[in-house]
Amino acid sequence: xxxxxxxxxxxxxxxxxxxxxxxxxxxxxxxxxxxxxxxxxxxxxxxxxxxxxxxxxxxxxxxxxxxxxxxxxxxxxxxxxxxxxxxxxxxxxxxxxxxxxxxxxxxxxxxxxxxxxxxxxxxxxxxxxxxxxxxxxxxxxxxxxxxxxxxxxxxxxxxxxxxxxxxxxxxxxxxxxxxxxxxxxxxxxxxxxxxxxxxxxxxxxxxxxxxxxxxxxxxxxxxxxxxxxxxxxxxxxxxxxxxxxxxxxxxxxxxxxxxxxxxxxxxxxxxxxxxxxxxxxxxxxxxxxxxxxxxxxxxxxxxxxxxxxxxxxxxxxxxxxxxxxxxxxxxxxxxxxxxxxxxxxxx
Ligand SMILES: [Zn+2]
Numbered sequence: 364x365x366x367x368x369x370x371x372x373x374x375x376x377x378x379x380x381x382x383x384x385x386x387x388x389x390x391x392x393x394x395x396x397x398x399x400x401x402x403x404x405x406x407x408x409x410x411x412x413x414x415x416x417x418x419x420x421x422x423x424x425x426x427x428x429x430x431x432x433x434x435x436x437x438x439x440x441x442x443x444x445x446x447x448x449x450x451x452x453x454x455x456x457x458x459x460x461x462x463x464x465x466x467x468x469x470x471x472x473x474x475x476x477x478x479x480x481x482x483x484x485x486x487x488x489x490x491x492x493x494x495x496x497x498x499x500x501x502x503x504x505x506x507x508x509x510x511x512x513x514x515x516x517x518x519x520x521x522x523x524x525x526x527x528x529x530x531x532x533x534x535x536x537x538x539x540x541x542x543x544x545x546x547x548x549x550x551x552x553x554x555x556x557x558x559x560x561x562x563x564x565x566x567x568x569x570x571x572x573x574x575x576x577x578x579x580x581x582x583x584x585x586x587x588x589x590x591x592x593x594x595x596x597x598x599x600x601x602x603x604x605x606x607x608x609x610x611x612x613x614x615x616x617x618x619x620x621x622x623x624x625x626x627x628x629x630x631x632x633x634x635x636x637x638x639x640x641x642x643x644x645x646x647x648x649x650x651x652x653x654x655x656x657x658x659x660x661x662x663x664x665x666x667x668x669x670x671x672x673x674x675x676x677x678x679x680x681x682x683x684x685x686x687x688x689x690x691x692x693x694x695x696x697x698x699x700x701x702x703x704x705x706x707x708x709x710x
Contacts, residue, residue, distance in 0.1 A: 366505040367597050368475075368486060371590060373583070378410050378476070378512040382418030385449055385474065388508050392448035394421045398438065398462035399453040401426055403478050407515055411453065411476075423447065430457040432494035438465040447471060449507075455479040455523065456627070460490045467503035475506040479519035480527040480586045482627050485509065486593025489602050491627070499614050499683055500606070505597045509590055517582040522626070524578075525658035527585045528571070529632025532649050533609045534564040534592055536638040540607030540688040548687045553604070559595040560604035563588035571652045608641075608679065608688035609634030615675040615682060616667060625665030632658050633665070633709055637676070640707050641689045650708070662709050669701070669710055676700040 372384055385392060395415065399408065404426065415422050423445055427434045438461060442450065450469070452462030453476040463484075466473035477485040484490065486509050489500040516524075538557045545552035566588050574581030595604040602610075612634035616624050624630060632653050639646035650660045659665050662672040677700055680690045695703065704710040 365598055365600065366488065367594060368506050368509050370508045371486075371511075372509070373511045373513060373586060373590070375514040376512060377510055378407055378515055379414050381411055381476065381510055382414040382416070382420060384508065384510050385415070385420060385451070386418050388474070389448055389472070392420060394423070394445065394447045395449045395451055396423045396425060396442050396445060396447040397451045397453055398425045398427055398465070399458050400428070400455070403454040403458065406518075407453065407478060407512075427458055427461045430460045430492055432492055434461050435464045435468065435492060438462075439468050442469060442471075449474050451476055453478065455519070456482055456484065456491070459485055460492060463503050463506070464490045464492055472507045473504055474508040474510070476510045476512075477586070478512070478515050479523040480516050480582060480589055481523040482527060482530045483589045483592040483596070483605055485511070486590040487596040487602070487605065489596060499610065500602060502602075511586050511590065513579065513583050513586060516586055517578050521578070521657060524574075524582060524585055525653075525656045526626040526628030526632075527589055528567050528656045529628035529630075529635070529653060529658050531564050531567045531585070531588050531592060532652060533607075533631045533635045534560040534595075534605060535644065535649065536609045536635050536642060536689075537603070537605055537607035539642045539644065540638075541603045543689060543692065544603075544687040547692070550687065553599045556595045556599035556604045559598065560592050563592045563595070568648065568652050571655045574656055607686075608638040608690045611679040611682045611686070611688065611690060612637060612675060615678040616665075616671070618678065619671050619675050620667060624667050625659060629659050629665055633660065633662065636660060636707050637703060637709060638689055640703065641693055646707055660708065662704070669704075672704055672710060673697060673700045676704065
């Protein structure tokens with residue numbers, strides 16, 4: 364079964380139309396819950412509330428400070444009685460993830476309103492929540508609507524946009540891993556979903572040189588590509604087209620070094636360079652693209668030392684045993700892991 368967003372609205376100042384957008388999704392809607400962070404509320408809350416009030420939708424606002432299971436549970440307790448028609452995630456990663464997970468738990472419709480373009484979770488059914496028994500993302504419901512205000516997103520720190528590019532180039536190695544699983548393990552492979560995911564990575568590789576001088580163009584391209592990648596995951600019904608060995612490396616880094624090792628897309632970008640080399644792909648072009656955008660290409664830039672980088676690469680091999688990737692085919696020991704990290708200039 365495929366679950367896709369029904370409406371996607373992208374453009375400058377579309378946040379002022381959020382009320383209409385929600386009513387368009389469900390004409391009978393009367394109550395909505397908005398999940399956001401303090402910074403985003405201060406920046407976009409007023410415009411958002413004005414539009415929602417104009418549409419006569421009753422609204423209840425909830426602030427989240429972390430993407431933990433506690434935050435999800437708390438929100439669910441608060442929202443159970445209120446019973447909103449939609450749960451809207453307004454913000455970056457945290458608010459979107461917590462809102463998506465709470466909506467899933469309460470069987471409510473989820474609407475995604477990203478205010479930064481830092482990862483592909485803004486349009487996919489997948490969430491990363493701390494406090495679960497596994498480090499990787501889990502499947503919830505796809506958003507039924509996505510509203511992306513490009514002006515708002517272009518005002519977010521450029522580091523977030525660069526991180527989004529890391530999560531996009533990742534589709535190159537994710538799809539290669541998926542092909543490998545098809546060829547060697549007879550795993551189901553969705554050609555359309557794979558092409559869609561690859562396309563969002565290729566757009567970034569081809570256009571990245573324009574992003575620094577033209578932030579609006581960059582923002583729009585990156586947000587569209589992230590939404591397409593999220594939709595590819597919706598179509599595949601799995602995270603396969605978006606997440607492979609490069610994500611395993613990122614999860615392993617997070618497991619070893621905690622929160623101090625960069626953003627999701629930054630870690631994933633490094634992972635993509637490494638796994639591209641293992642796949643015999645043009646890893647130098649990927650590294651060049653990331654550099655151009657201002658995303659990190661070395662372990663040092665995300666505060667990872669040599670010992671932890673090697674440890675993460677070795678650990679990545681054993682994470683998610685059910686997911687066949689290049690890391691299961693090429694087995695690395697301490698020496699070969701170190702060599703690989705040096706060859707790709709990660710160390
Ligand atoms: Zn990702």
